[in-house]
Amino acid sequence: MLEAVNISKEFPGVKVLNQVNFKFYPAQVNAILGENGAGKSTLLKILTGEYTEYEGEIKLNGETVRFSSIKEAQNAGIAIIHQELNLIPELNVTQNLFLGREIKTAFGLLDTQKMEAEAQIIFDKIQLHVSPKTLVQKLKVGEQQLVEIAKALLSNAEIILMDEPTSALSDKEIDNLHRIIAQLKTENKTIVYISHKMDELFRIAERYTVLRDGNTIDAGEMKATTEQDLIRKMVGREVLIEKKTSENHFEDAILRVNNLNLINPNNKSRKLLQDISFELKKGEILGIFGLMGAGRTELLETIFGMHPANSEFDIEINGSQSIHKKPKNAIENGLAFVTEDRKTEGLVLGMDISSNISLTNLKALGLLNNTKDKASAKDYIEKLRIKTPSETQLCQNLSGGNQQKVVLAKWLATNPQILMMDEPTRGIDINAKNEIYNLIKELAANQMSILLVSSEIPEILALSDRILVMAEGKIKASYLAAEANEDKLLKSALPE
Amino acid sequence: MNISINHPIIKKSQSLIALFLLCLFISLLSDKFMTSTNLWNVLRQISVNVCISVGMTLVVLMAGIDLSVGSVLGLSAAVCAGLLKSGLSFESMDLFVGFTVLGAIVAAMLIGMLLGLFNGWVITKFAIPPFVATLAMLTIARGLTMLYTEGIPISNLGPKFEFIGSGWILGIPVPVWISLIMVLIVVFLTNKTAFGRYIYAIGGNEKAAFLSGININKIKLAVYGIAGMMAAVGGVLVTSRLNSAQPNAGMSYELDSIAAVVIGGTSLSGGVGTVTGTVIGAVIIGVLNNGLVLLDVSPFWQQVVKGIVILLAVIIDKMNQKNK
Known part of the structure; x- marks a missing residue:
């Protein structure tokens, strides 16, 4: 035994x-x-x-x-x-x-x-x-x-x-x-x-x-x-964060994704994502819930132009057609992507906070403006309450929660219309979590549109105005905040 | 005052301290070392390696490697000398193009850049590891050099051209001026431009850089192009100093160059390092070479000692990383 x-x-x-x-x-x-x-x-x-x-x-x-x-x-x-x-x-x-x-x-x-x-x-x-x-x-x-x-x-x-x-x-x-x-x-x-x-x-x-x-x-x-x-x-945990109950009404669709398909690169006959269509409205927080392997991360990656060879889809941003063949295109069209793994995808750990934040914003042939970059980094450090002795601290010396905030700052610095977040609070402590929740709410209140992928049900319930549930590469269900609950989400997410 | 070996200032200037100790050691053993003739000579000798190595630094910062710099140096040097000596003639069109010194140098730099760009193209387009791609170029460019020169040195290139390698301006040898300018340009690139920041970012975390919208392939292409061009500048210096382009010029220079980069504290896995560090690395190698000659050490032992120094530098670097 x-x-x-x-x-x-x-x-x-x-x-x-x-x-x-x-x-x-x-x-x-x-x-x-x-x-x-x-x-x-x-x-x-x-x-x-x-x-x-x-x-x-x-x-x-x-x-x-x-x-x-x-x-x-x-x-x-x-x-x-x-x-x-x-x-x-x-x-x-x-x-x-x-x-x-x-x-x-x-x-x-x-x-x-x-x-x-x-x-x-x-x-x-x-x-x-x-x-x-x-x-x-x-x-x-x-x-x-x-x-x-x-x-x-x-x-x-x-x-x-x-x-x-x-x-x-x-x-x-x-x-x-x-x-x-x-x-x-x-x-x-x-x-x-x-x-x-x-x-x-x-x-x-x-x-x-x-x-x-x-x-x-x-x-x-x-x-x-x-x-x-x-x-x-x-x-059935005690819900630490309250579920969103207010009925917000959103008018204008800022992002429309139509018929998105992604083929498994290792097995061309299988699809990782199948016939996905949805809209995101201005100022809305759209939660995407699913279990491991449901295809949530792949969905965001595809929209961001990371799988051009294996995907097919139509995207409209603000009513006009967009083509995303690489992340650069998506960024230029007002998208930002806070990736799941801050260490391997989000940050250059050996560079300092200021350099990481400005990385998305440099002009390829331009000169660096260290004074401006540092000032901007200082702003974000204050605004997002990043705990660090200074903006020249290397990111590898920060705690997980603070690293995550630097990733957020880096993407906010691009002034995006649409912020995609993949597990934005994975592996960080409860306080940093709450700070990030408040920030997400504040951003949405200021008319930023947010796609929030999470495998944590309370997180999805606390933040989302609407929730899509994914399983096995498809969208299985869609709920408004008011009608969603933990049982429903988990049930829709379980594979058949 | 309590200064330990782990003090940040000491750590940062470790290679400088090593250089100082090395100079001290050699000057104690040989009174010929600390003479102005000898010191200028050392600087003149290392200027070729400095040019190559600052280009190499950019490549290594990006977690790449360029084994072809020696051969690229050889080919661009040969082309430079060839154009200077006999120009370009197109018999079918009854056309002859002569080259001035400047024209020949620019042509050499272009050749170097093209070879470097080809390296970059192979690496980015076909996802070939830099080690392999530039190893192939090492052979190709050397072969082309032999074909172009038919294995015979191209000599007697005129006093104007010779001035570049042997002349003095304001009491400083011209090659030292040239390598200094190259260093300043690359220091500026790495510290003050977005291009330089991208190089560090790609070396530190290529995926994060890609996701930040950086055009990775373009940057890589440019960096290998610059490395090739820097090798060509080195080629011009060597050729002018000898007043002759040797078919085997630059043979195994890539090794001294990588050694300079590594001794200068740049990590072969990319993302960490400085151009000034590389310059100090190149000076250390130069002083070491010079000192061993002055001390009458056999050339065979010189190689052994150089190898040991490289090992020591890397081991110390590794230990520093562990302490972090």
Whole structure:
């Protein structure tokens, strides 16, 4: 049995896990449920030895363990099947399977024959019908997943963690996976299963643990609960921020997106976004909600001109047709895009605040006006309450919340008509969050139009005048602020 | 007063302090070092590397590399000398174009720039790693140089042209003036223009720069073009100093140039570094070369010592980053 006692984990400024407790039983499927940001991934990373610093205890069959590396967790019999698969495409399935634990001959050379024979035995068991010599890049996603499972079996793992294993699988592949899971149960393995798909959980899981905002909310047997009940537990937090209730009326559409489609660059027959059309009105905050993988980020990226080769769409801004082949076009047409990841997309961390803020506003052949840039940076530091000794501080020395404010400042400095924000408050503390909420409201009150993508329901409810819900690359529902609530949003967002 | 090695001022001027110590050390061992003849000589010798290296700095700041500068130097030097000596003749049209000194220099710079632009085009258009693209150019340009010169030096280019490499203005050697002007231009570019800011931004975080609406490809193209042109300026200096364009001129100069950039504190992963740092790096290499000759160290040992200095510089840099 795998047990956690009062596990807490903190990142600078944010408590991600707060005294989490659970018990996972052998010969059962133990489901973990929770919204995005509830702490599931952090928990998995602690269990697999990726995060080594935390408070509390993990007990494996009654004994306290503390993994100081991924290797140690593996040796203790814990295997994980990641949502994004971790195989090396250029190697064949056997080479992947035995990576790091190759079987060798008496002379210390690789014993390919023996490894391939063993691979075949495991493949037969899990009904993976590929030759052990097949390159991984030739496999379908479902088959790759089975290779990952084979890897877990090969390591004699007693506890197998699965992070949304079915999110990319076809129905047939899902059935096969469920069959394998049933078989693993008979071998007394402990399965820990994360999924957003309720019907699936009710089919295969015996027990559940609900996490919310890093706390264990409830745990029990699947038999004794209902879908409604679980959803309520997942979202039913005390709402810290009040929901928007005022009925604002907006007249002029500033942005119209028609028939937007985006093709998956890795698999041309699949669409990441399908037939998306919507309008954004002047001064409106339009929330876009969806679970991981729903296509929210891709939607904003496409509008901003980041996928010119794979997308097709019509955009009208202020009634006139716009063509966005690169971000530069979109910026010139009054769009700004506060991206999800401030470190890799938002900021040049090695440059100072002032240089980052002015980056969107320089004329390519122009001279720098440091005095003006610094003055403008100072204005934003004051206005957005960026905590920093000066405008010449390097962005890498700022906290997450303050970095996020610099990203905002950088885009506000372009004087946009339309501000697109992707998870504007991810990973920042509650105070900075509130400041950013107030700022967003203020901007909208001053007639800026805002597209707000978020996976946090309270955030969407608190800010949006209207909410679009996305799932599997499509817009699934649209609600006015007054008619929206947590249940409705989450229900529309769950994949079918 | 309590000054530790980690004091910010000391950290910033680390390479300058190293240069000072190096000079001190050499002058203690050899009384020929601290003479004005020798010092001007050192500066004159490094002016070629300075020109190449400031161009290289821009490339490296952008997280790129240019291995072709030595060959580009060779080809533009050969073309410069060739045009000066025999001009251009188009027999079918019964036309002959002679070149003045200035005309030949401008032509050389254009050749260098074109070769650099070609590098940039390959890198941006086909997403080829700079290392590979410029490695190919290293071979191509050297081959073209051999073809153009037929393997024979082009010599006797006239006193006017010779003045560039050997003359003095206001008591300072002309090559020193020229490299100083190049340095000032590039310092201005990096510190005072949006173009320079974009170079740092691209090197620091290319994706963020792209999302900020910066035309990455244009900037890259321009930077490789400038690097090629700077190599050509170096080529003019070398040729004029020898009053002859050698077919193998500039061979392996890219190594000294990258060494100067790295010793000067510019990070090979881009985004961090300064042109003045590179100049100090080039001076350190020059002084080291000079000192080792004065101290009668065998040329083989000179190479070993130079390699060790490069390693030390990078290791110290890495340790500084860790302390941050």
